[in-house]
Amino acid sequence: MREANLYRKTNETEVSLSLNLDGTGTYQVDTGVGFLDHMLELFSKHSLIDLNVKAKGDLQVDNHHLVEDVGIVLGQALLQALGDCKGINRYGFFLLPMDESLSLVALDLSGRIYLAYDVAFNEGKIGQFETDLVEEFFRAVTANAKMTMHVKLLHGSNNHHIAESIFKGFARSLKEAVKIGNEAAGVPSTKGIL
Numbered sequence: 001m002r003e004a005n006l007y008r009k010t011n012e013t014e015v016s017l018s019l020n021l022d023g024t025g026t027y028q029v030d031t032g033v034g035f036l037d038h039m040l041e042l043f044s045k046h047s048l049i050d051l052n053v054k055a056k057g058d059l060q061v062d063n064h065h066l067v068e069d070v071g072i073v074l075g076q077a078l079l080q081a082l083g084d085c086k087g088i089n090r091y092g093f094f095l096l097p098m099d100e101s102l103s104l105v106a107l108d109l110s111g112r113i114y115l116a117y118d119v120a121f122n123e124g125k126i127g128q129f130e131t132d133l134v135e136e137f138f139r140a141v142t143a144n145a146k147m148t149m150h151v152k153l154l155h156g157s158n159n160h161h162i163a164e165s166i167f168k169g170f171a172r173s174l175k176e177a178v179k180i181g182n183e184a185a186g187v188p189s190t191k192g193i194l
Contacts, residue, residue, distance in 0.1 A: 002178075004077035012065040013057035015073045021081045021178050023050025031055040031070060033063050035129035036137075039167040040070075046171035049178075063133055071137040075144025082178065085109060086186055092177030096169035101156030105169035107149040109177050115142045119153040119166065126159045134163055138170070149173075 002021040008014070027044035029037045031053060044051040053074075057066035082088065093106035103119075115138060121131035142149045151169075156162040186192075 002081045002083065004080040006073050006077050006080070008069060008073050008076075010065075010069065012061075013055065013069040015053070015055040015066075015069050017055075017070070017073045017077055018052045019074075019077050019081060020050040021078075023048055025049065027051045027053075029053045031066060032057070032059055033066060033129065035126055035163075036063070036067055036070065039163060042164060042167050043171045046168050047175045049171075049174070063128075063130060064136065067133045068136050068140050071140030072144050075141040075147075078141070078145040078147075078174075078178075082109065087180045089177055089179050089181045092173035092175065094169045094172035094176070095154075096165045096172060098156075098161045098165035098168065100158060101161040101165040102154040103156070103162070103165040103169045104152045104154060105149065105166065105173045107147055107170075107173050107177055109145070109147050111146045112148055113143050113146055114148040115139050116150040116152075119151060119162065121159050121162060122157060123159055126163060131159060131163070134166060138166075 005018040007016050025045045025048045027041050029040045031037055040051060040053060053070065055066060055070050059066060090109050096103050117135050124131055138151060151166055153162060
């Protein structure tokens with residue numbers, strides 16, 4: 001089974017997260033940050049990755065520490081669940097429309113860390129959620145999952161739709177990349193490892 005169950009505790013946050021890459025998109029998410037919960041639920045549903053997240057943190061400061069640490073733990077869990085990566089597609093990309101918003105997300109489960117993020121929000125917040133935390137979240141995920149990811153907003157004016165387009169695009173891209181589909185059933189790299 002391609003599963004992971006992780007726990008991280010710092011002086012600022014406490015995060016418990018489990019996932020199953022071969023799930024059906026069921027989720028239980030409670031981070032104390034409503035918009036993040038919504039994005040993680042979308043991620044689970046559209047990636048078909050079962051996800052359970054329970055997190056708490058110093059929200060009296062702001063949402064930054066909690067959002068970043070959830071990204072860290074999600075990235076670590078993805079890396080652990082992937083194991084040796086034998087048989088996976090490795091690459092995934094998706095062009096995701098969400099009403100007026102259109103995002104391109106492409107990723108490579110390469111073992112190499114890189115995030116290209118070209119997204120401009122119109123406002124600094126979506127409700128109480130700081131829009132710059134979307135980039136911080138994905139920076140934490142890519143670094144800890146050891147993946148390369150490109151995120152580009154092609155069009156959008158509604159901040160909620162922009163964020164939703166990105167998270168759903170990430171979900172659909174990851175769904176394709178983690179899928180077992182390599183006919184050779186080996187590691188999809190001439191190096192022999194990822």
